[in-house]
Amino acid sequence: MIVELTSEPIDVPRLIAHVNKPSNGGICTFLGVVRDNAEGRPVVKLGYEAYESMAVAQMRAIVQEAMQRWGLDAVALSHRTGELQIGEASVAIAVGAPHRAEAFEACRFIIDTLKTRVPIWKKEFFQDGAVWVEPVSSQPSAG
């Protein structure tokens, strides 16, 4: 398993190579990339901040849950920190599975769960200021 936070551009081929095992028949990847607008308002760049030690621990727990639930032997998950330009990948997931259904489902589960409880925050930079994105609906639950 690869689980990491990185301030460098994500090496997507490395993640794919990690999950390309002989026993796997499908690899599903997901990239979250920096969009040039927030609901129509032009975005010039993004910044990501993490509670790094806890974020990595949460990411590892999510990946382990996915591997157990879908019986996977290889998953890679990488999230960027720091400043990102339009088009750069902020998060990358690669899931290898014997058949495609498990790969798609596990990949979807990992990104959806990451967005609800991994302590990482996005800051949107506009021409005239910046705001932290803190959607109240994504508040993780205690316990």
Next chain:
Amino acid sequence: MPETKLTPPTEPTGAPATINVRVLFFASLADLMGGRQRSLALAAHATVSDALRELAQSAPDFASRVPHVSFAVNEAFVGADTPLSDGDELALIPPVSGG
């Protein structure tokens, strides 16, 4: 002191009367609190709620943010009634937006 009170101590010998916890702030909370961390002295057996009450003294807008904040002690999500121990790391986690 030569004169000692006869009242028995409420704490077993060796237990500190106060505890120190390290509080971490992130994203907009770091902006609001003017920094990413703070050391907080609390009464022994203080809970996360007690720490929040203390922090609210130093920032007028803090209390209104608390309903949207999650808490982690030593990197595990906890409820507000969780007791704190000396040396704990209490992280205040605004709604997350990774991905």
